[in-house]
Every structure is written in structure tokens, then in C-alpha cells.
Amino acid sequence: MTAAAIPRYRQVKELIIRQISSGKLKPHDRVPSENELVDTTGVSRMTANRALRELTNEGYVERVVGVGTFVADFKAASHVLEVRNIADEILQRGNVHSAVVLTMLQQAADQSAADALQTDIGAALFHVRLVHAEDRIPLQLEERFVLPAFAPDFLRQDFTVVTPSAYLSAKSPLQEAEHVVRAMMPDEEIAAALNMPPGEPALVVSRRTWAHGRPVSFARLFHPGSRFQLSGHYAPPGTEDMQSASQRSQEQ
Amino acid sequence: MTAAAIPRYRQVKELIIRQISSGKLKPHDRVPSENELVDTTGVSRMTANRALRELTNEGYVERVVGVGTFVADFKAASHVLEVRNIADEILQRGNVHSAVVLTMLQQAADQSAADALQTDIGAALFHVRLVHAEDRIPLQLEERFVLPAFAPDFLRQDFTVVTPSAYLSAKSPLQEAEHVVRAMMPDEEIAAALNMPPGEPALVVSRRTWAHGRPVSFARLFHPGSRFQLSGHYAPPGTEDMQSASQRSQEQ
């Protein structure tokens, strides 16, 4: 078996995907049971099981013990945007990433930072503010607060070399994260740092990351509305490739 | 076996996740091979294989035929935002969705619509414009173009009852989709329709959906920056989860 051939569990998956894509099977329709697939396709039950189990993980079908397998509602299929590290993104476009540190100090938490990090107002926090640029054009102002207990050496890093996000994610591997995206008018200081003309809105990504079950870092990422966008591409696993990526819009 | 107990493949997965989370295993470190897991945990090789295979799909580890299994770089783990149907979103918040149709006609494609739908300038397109409201407060202006060939009956629908997005996704189950998010200033007409004060920016989601390998619909969704945000939460499936992880209510 195997060889250059397509694995049989994959053939079974694609058989069913075709029936769904073509409309022969519609949402809530019953999908052939494992034993029916054994009879019709000649694979073993374990192979049929693997095909249906993977289709479940991929959102195509839903399974109910004792009842059967059914085509899932397509609206559940995720339409997704990816929030990526700005430096990676710039490098992947083949451009030069550079960063300028504006602020780097320890300060007392204000209301919003205390809320975001679930700590007390006035608690000591590390605070950095830096501007990331693509080919010398400012693209993101990053304002970040970090719990000192999580990263005691945070203020001794050179963030023009390693971004705060890269430094923090290296400290603790598996993190929980929350993102919120908004459109808002930047204040004058931010607009100036990003070289934004008056009246231009900003796309703001707020990101909180968790470690050991509690939030340890909170960042607000401001981008010029005219020069930055988030984008994502979703393709069902029949059509090849397509990565999602954020891109700088072409003009300006 | 089995019984009320946690399945063994899951126990093996969590064993490895713990070693990664605790830092005992770091990115690029070698993970025990299937046969080593057979020896140390007493499960069969197929069970060990399932555990490692699922960890691969979940992004924890990477496997190389003939070499071994290794802890993955965490930065690859996607931080994701979901773009959801506005009506579903409002209903899930327990509020009332309503829609008002502003425009509903067939017209010739202009430059941008022709580009987006990969058709010719001047080609006939269906065009609708409607405002979605949450508890009577306008929250989204939807401007949508559709290829007539894909949905000939499109203009005969009552979009105050079924949203265009729901109608189209029912027409063709498995779609490819592309999203782009921007911040921009709305023109006066849009600002008025959404009841936005002067100077307030809009969060704009552009969405193209494909069927049969070509784009069939293009929508621009304008939201008041002060009243709308996109958010997403990512939690790795190891963290005391199972409640939060199995509750993919976000995705449904």
C-alpha cells in the first residue's frame, strides 16, 4: 500500500467532501455510517472511522453516538483572520523591519491597564512604547504593559533586535491570547509617531496574552488606516494552498 | 477499559502537553517516539500514534518520517479572529436583529466591483445595500454585489427576513472566502445611514466568496468604529480546557 498512492482514508474523505460540495449531501443529511463505508468502499472500519473523525475535526460533519453522522451546517465553517507578528509579516514580504523605542520604563498601572491585566491600580508594571517600520515607513505603534513577575528582565532587552512579542513568547511556550480589533481616531502623539495625516483613522489591535492562567501582558497596536489591513483567506481543503496574511495595501 | 475514564490516547496527549507547558520539553526538543510511549505508558502503538497525530494537527508537535517527533515552534500557533454573520452575532447576544433595505437593483459593474468579481466593467451585477441594526441601533451597512448567474433569484428575496449572506451560503455549501479588514472614514451617505457622528471612523470588512472556483459575491461591511469590534480568543487545548475548548460556541 501507500507508495505514491493517495491513502485510502483520504480517498474516503474526499469522496464525502465531493458529495457535500456538489450538493448531493446537504446540511443535516445523513452521511454513510462506518459500516456502510466498509461495504461500499471496501476499507476496514478503522479506516472509515479515521476518515469520518477527521471530517468532524475539520467541521464538515457532526457525529452522534448511537445515531449517526450528519453534514454540518456550513455557517459553522470558520471565516478567519490571523493576527501575526508585525516583524514576521514584514520580513515575509521581503522588506526591512526596523523598530524605534520611544518609551521603556516601570510605571504604576492606570485604570485601563489594571483592568486588562487583572491587577490593582497603582501596581508596578513595565511599559514600553515602540514604532515598527517597514522599509523605514512607520507601520505600527506598539504600546505594551507587562507584569514584572512574569518577565523580570523585560526592560533590559534590546527591542530593536527582538520584538517584545517574540521575547515574551519565548519565555513561556503555550499561551492563551485574546484579540480585539477596532477602528478609532488616534491621538495626536500617535498620529505623529506613525506619520499619519490629520483625519486618518487607525486600525487598533488590542492583544492580551495569558500564562499560568492569568494575563501577563497587554498590548495596543496602532496602525495607519490607509497603509495597513488585516486579511485572511479561507479555502476548504479541496483547493490547494492559500495562506492567510496581513498585507500592506498597495497604494500610498 | 474506557468506562467513565478518560480515553488513553487523551491521557497520552495530556502527558505530553504537560511536559511542553511546564517547559520540560522546549521547541525543537525530541518527543518520545511511538514505541517509547508504548514502553513507558503501556498503550498500544496505534494509540500512541493517534495521540501524536492529533498533537500534530493541533500544532503542538511536528513529525518527520524516519526521524522522529519534535516540539513545534509556538509562534506558529495561530492567533485568530473570526468574522461572523452579523445576524447570528446579534441573536447570540440576545438582542433583536432587524434590517432595512436601501437599494436593490441590477446595475453595471464599475471598476472596483469588476476587479473584485473578476468580470468586465459594465457586466450586469445584482446590487443590494442594507442596514443591519441591533435593537434598532444601526450596526452594519452591507453593500453587496452578486453575479446574476450564480443566484438568478437574488433580487426576489426578502432580505429583512433572511440575510443575503445566509441566502447565498444556502445556495452553495462549501465556499472559499477572503476577508480584508480596514479602518477608514466613511462617506457622508454611509455615516448618515449608520447614525455616526462626524469624524468617527468606520471598521470595514470586505468579503469575497467563491463558488465553483470563481468569485461570485463581493460585500463591503461598514461598522461604526465606536460601537463595533472584532474579537477572538485563543486557548491551547491543554489548559484545564475541555470546558472552554469543547465549547466551540464561538465557532457555531
Added chain:
DNA sequence: TGGTCTAGCCTGTATATACAACTGACGGGA
């Protein structure tokens, strides 16, 4: 010394078998 070849490990897949638990329908008994 240098090149080649093989043994042993690794993952990937496929099958047959087995048992557990759940569901729904059918039929028999009170």
C-alpha cells in the same frame, strides 16, 4: 582514508477484532 551498504529506528498506513456505551424502534406484557 574514503566510500558504500546495511541494520535498526522512525513515521505512515491498513486491517481484523473486540468491547463499551448510547439511541431508537419494535414488540410483548400488564
Added chain:
DNA sequence: TCCCGTCAGTTGTATATACAGGCTAGACCA
């Protein structure tokens, strides 16, 4: 008529076995 038990069908899990094919280190030979 209504309740309940049985039974067939379904998914979920677990194991033992088997073979294919990639990779690497070390043995072996020239």
C-alpha cells in the same frame, strides 16, 4: 393503552499485527 425490555445499529475506543518507505549511524570493504 401504556410501559418496559430487548435488539439492532451507531459511534468511540483499544489492541495486535503487518507492511511500506524514509533516515542515520556505524560496520564493512576497497
